[in-house]
Amino acid sequence: MSLVDAAGATAESTFQNVPIIDLANIKSADPDIRRKLAGEIRDACMKVGFFYVSNHGISEDLTSGALEAAKEFFALPLEKKMEIHNKKTSNFKGYSPVLSGNNDPNGAGDMQEGFEFGWEAPWTYDDFSQSEDDAGGAMAGANIWPTDVPYFREQALGYYHAAVILGKSLFPLFALALDLKEDFFDDKTQHSAALMKFLHYPPQAGPVDERVIGIGAHTDWECFTILWQEPGIHALQVLNSENKWIDAPPIDGTLVINLGDQFARWTNDVFKSTVHRAINRSGVRRYSIPLFFGTDYSVRLEPIVSCISPERPPKYDIITAGEYVKSRLQATYNH
Numbered sequence: 246m247s248l249v250d251a252a253g254a255t256a257e258s259t260f261q262n263v264p265i266i267d268l269a270n271i272k273s274a275d276p277d278i279r280r281k282l283a284g285e286i287r288d289a290c291m292k293v294g295f296f297y298v299s300n301h302g303i304s305e306d307l308t309s310g311a312l313e314a315a316k317e318f319f320a321l322p323l324e325k326k327m328e329i330h331n332k333k334t335s336n337f338k339g340y341s342p343v344l345s346g347n348n349d350p351n352g353a354g355d356m357q358e359g360f361e362f363g364w365e366a367p368w369t370y371d372d373f374s375q376s377e378d379d380a381g382g383a384m385a386g387a388n389i390w391p392t393d394v395p396y397f398r399e400q401a402l403g404y405y406h407a408a409v410i411l412g413k414s415l416f417p418l419f420a421l422a423l424d425l426k427e428d429f430f431d432d433k434t435q436h437s438a439a440l441m442k443f444l445h446y447p448p449q450a451g452p453v454d455e456r457v458i459g460i461g462a463h464t465d466w467e468c469f470t471i472l473w474q475e476p477g478i479h480a481l482q483v484l485n486s487e488n489k490w491i492d493a494p495p496i497d498g499t500l501v502i503n504l505g506d507q508f509a510r511w512t513n514d515v516f517k518s519t520v521h522r523a524i525n526r527s528g529v530r531r532y533s534i535p536l537f538f539g540t541d542y543s544v545r546l547e548p549i550v551s552c553i554s555p556e557r558p559p560k561y562d563i564i565t566a567g568e569y570v571k572s573r574l575q576a577t578y579n580h
């Protein structure tokens with residue numbers, strides 16, 4: 246079935262849960278096995294826009310190192326954190342205090358604080374070759390790091406580089422899922438427009454103002470997000486087409502992958518960029534680590550030919566990935 250026909254066939258359906266996809270065969274030498282895996286991803290992308298991945302290859306050590314760094318940073322006094330406030334930088338990197346961001350235009354601020362950074366060359370992986378800069382995107386330019394937490398940068402970048410490797414290995418599967426050649430995204434992802442964020446959600450007790458929740462209802466902006474959630478704490482919810490919030494709790498040994506608006510634009514909405522939100526009613530602090538993976542900022546988000554037809558004309562104006570991300574950053578942080 247063509248992509249456009251398959252999208253039409255799933256348009257009326259909705260989902261009640263988020264599927265789990267096993268990535269054990271991601272590097273299989275057998276193209277049929279890779280294609281089968283891509284088929285599972287295609288199904289999840291068209292029906293849900295969210296899936297969990299198991300056997301994703303990111304070690305527990307890297308994850309716990311990053312988590313410890315994040316916890317120590319957020320425990321610093323506010324004045325210390327404000328020294329690297331993201332409003333002091335032109336590229337939106339650095340610290341965002343509680344309520345400084347607002348992802349849902351109908352909301353009144355997100356009940357979370359964050360720290361965001363982007364690509365920086367690793368010094369421990371000799372085989373990791375990558376250009377440092379990226380054609381002037383909104384988030385291009387140096388990262389800004391806290392100086393009060395020992396090994397913060399190392400711990401953060403250790404997890405980041407492992408997640409970037411995972412992200413790069415997913416692009417060929419997304420390409421296969423879209424009936425494209427596996428290398429379709431290679432020349433569009435040369436500069437790793439990959440932004441990672443440490444998030445800290447204070448607990449919200451008692452009656453919660455629906456306009457001030459951990460992160461208000463939103464879609465992500467890049468191609469896809471690789472999300473680590475703290476085990477044991479339910480907070481993330483995904484909106485289905487019946488406007489029902491479906492829980493996406495942490496599942497041991499998995500990460501969440503969700504599609505963002507760049508993929509919706511590439512695929513003319515054949516792949517779904519699904520609305521989601523998080524509310525921390527657990528009574529304890531919650532941490533999460535999204536890594537937003539886009540194409541290079543200079544790449545034009547043109548619909549893939551197999552995703553348009555006379556019945557499904559292009560839905561979006563063509564802009565570059567960088568223009569799109571910048572417009573969303575400005576709306577969220579009011580810069």
Ligand SMILES: O=C(O)CCC(=O)C(=O)O
Binds near residue numbers: 444460480521522533
């Ligand atoms: O913390 C979470 O579970 C979700 C975070 C999220 O949706 C985002 O940062 O875009």
Ligand SMILES: [Fe+2]
Binds near residue numbers: 463464465521
């Ligand atoms: Fe999100």
